[in-house]
Amino acid sequence: MGAALQSALREIEQANPGTLFGIFGDAAWANKERLSDALLKDLLEHFSEIPLSIKAVTADALGNAYEFLIKQFADKANKKAGEFYTPRPVVNLMVRLMAPRGGESIYDPACGTAGMLLSAVQHVRDAGGKVETLFGKLYGQEKNLTTSAIARMNLLLHQIEDFQVARGDTLREPKFLEGDSLMKFDCVIANPPFSLEKWGVSEWEADPFKRNIAGTPPQKSGDYAWVQHMLSSMNPRTGRMAVVLPHGALFRMAAEGKIRKKLLEMDQLDAVIGLGANLFYGTGLAACILLFRARKPESHKRKVLFVDSSRLFKKGRNQNELLPAHAERIYELVSKYVDAPGEAKVVALDDILTEHGGNLNISLYVEPPQTHTVPTVAESLARLKESLAAAYAAEDRLAELLKANGLLAEGK
Numbered sequence: 001m002g003a004a005l006q007s008a009l010r011e012i013e014q015a016n017p018g019t020l021f022g023i024f025g026d027a028a029w030a031n032k033e034r035l036s037d038a039l040l041k042d043l044l045e046h047f048s049e050i051p052l053s054i055k056a057v058t059a060d061a062l063g064n065a066y067e068f069l070i071k072q073f074a075d076k077a078n079k080k081a082g083e084f085y086t087p088r089p090v091v092n093l094m095v096r097l098m099a100p101r102g103g104e105s106i107y108d109p110a111c112g113t114a115g116m117l118l119s120a121v122q123h124v125r126d127a128g129g130k131v132e133t134l135f136g137k138l139y140g141q142e143k144n145l146t147t148s149a150i151a152r153m154n155l156l157l158h159q160i161e162d163f164q165v166a167r168g169d170t171l172r173e174p175k176f177l178e179g180d181s182l183m184k185f186d187c188v189i190a191n192p193p194f195s196l197e198k199w200g201v202s203e204w205e206a207d208p209f210k211r212n213i214a215g216t217p218p219q220k221s222g223d224y225a226w227v228q229h230m231l232s233s234m235n236p237r238t239g240r241m242a243v244v245l246p247h248g249a250l251f252r253m254a255a256e257g258k259i260r261k262k263l264l265e266m267d268q269l270d271a272v273i274g275l276g277a278n279l280f281y282g283t284g285l286a287a288c289i290l291l292f293r294a295r296k297p298e299s300h301k302r303k304v305l306f307v308d309s310s311r312l313f314k315k316g317r318n319q320n321e322l323l324p325a326h327a328e329r330i331y332e333l334v335s336k337y338v339d340a341p342g343e344a345k346v347v348a349l350d351d352i353l354t355e356h357g358g359n360l361n362i363s364l365y366v367e368p369p370q371t372h373t374v375p376t377v378a379e380s381l382a383r384l385k386e387s388l389a390a391a392y393a394a395e396d397r398l399a400e401l402l403k404a405n406g407l408l409a410e411g412k
Helices: 004-016 036-048 059-082 088-098 115-126 143-157 201-205 225-233 254-265 324-336 349-356 378-406
Strands: 106-108 138-140 165-166 187-190 240-246 271-276 286-294 303-308 342-346
Touching: 004 036, 088 115, 088 187, 088 201, 088 240, 088 286, 106 115, 115 143, 115 187, 115 342, 138 143, 143 165, 143 187, 187 225, 225 240, 225 254, 254 349, 271 324, 303 324, 303 349, 342 349
Parallel strands: 106 138, 106 187, 138 165, 187 240, 271 303
Antiparallel strands: 240 286, 271 286, 303 342
């Protein structure tokens, strides 16, 4: 039965080369030790009892069910899930900060299961825009064969009819080109692999696409390779970008420190958002979101907003969660782009470069809120007098005890 099912799936792919080719991946349907005939029979008979035609089930219902299954699988996979799934509250926050509009192009160079592309579509729909204006303008690249197939299936089940999800190594072989150059997009958004090792440093040093605009990152961490690729993919007029990075990317020195300085001098970094710990699958470390704009508003030029939202999360047993109220507060802070004690600080770019050497560690700029009341000068003086009086009284009492025991001569 497994061989027959696999043959049927391949026939479906070949009949729809434009949308379904390779979409069912390389699952071992014919492996009877893993998928027995009895198990496959039960599976098919079970689903055959449920009407799943377009007339019976809306695209939203099918798409949401598929997203639910992906989330359940991510919860079970835990550490491995970080390779293909970003928690949706974080995704939705990033998309909201980018504010994609109908007709704009959207690109995720590490698209996983296409959650960010789908969130962008939903954002346009919620804003009253026509989703059809995004058809042909959604782009994603994913290295893993199975994950890229899931991404395409996810988009199709959400009734997205025209998109491009390419399989391949983005840093070594970007797929979306215009001639010999990278394609440019209005919105570039991604949660790339944290501190990726062996990411292709040798190819990067002589990159034909000239993505090393600020220098070559170290072999042991490809974080700033992803950042530079994404910056190079932004439309020079309308481009906005949101990327998730490990917190260490904000302050690690050596080659990364030099790259940060050059990127800061370009004055495209708009905001740095510090997130709480243990929000992402596969790592308990805190992460951050960097926001870039090809053209910053006049009031944002030569400035960077730092937001400390490290305390905004709901504690979970295995993983913490960013709640809607938390995301709303972060969005509010970024939108206002003003100082908020203990939460946000607008810092002059020159101060970051000269006083802190390009270090973006949020704690350098945003002081944590006071957890206790600071007394006034008058209150402090009163407490000091009380303490001195108590100390003198204790000294007199000690002297009396010493005298009573013959350990201190009279008159001393």
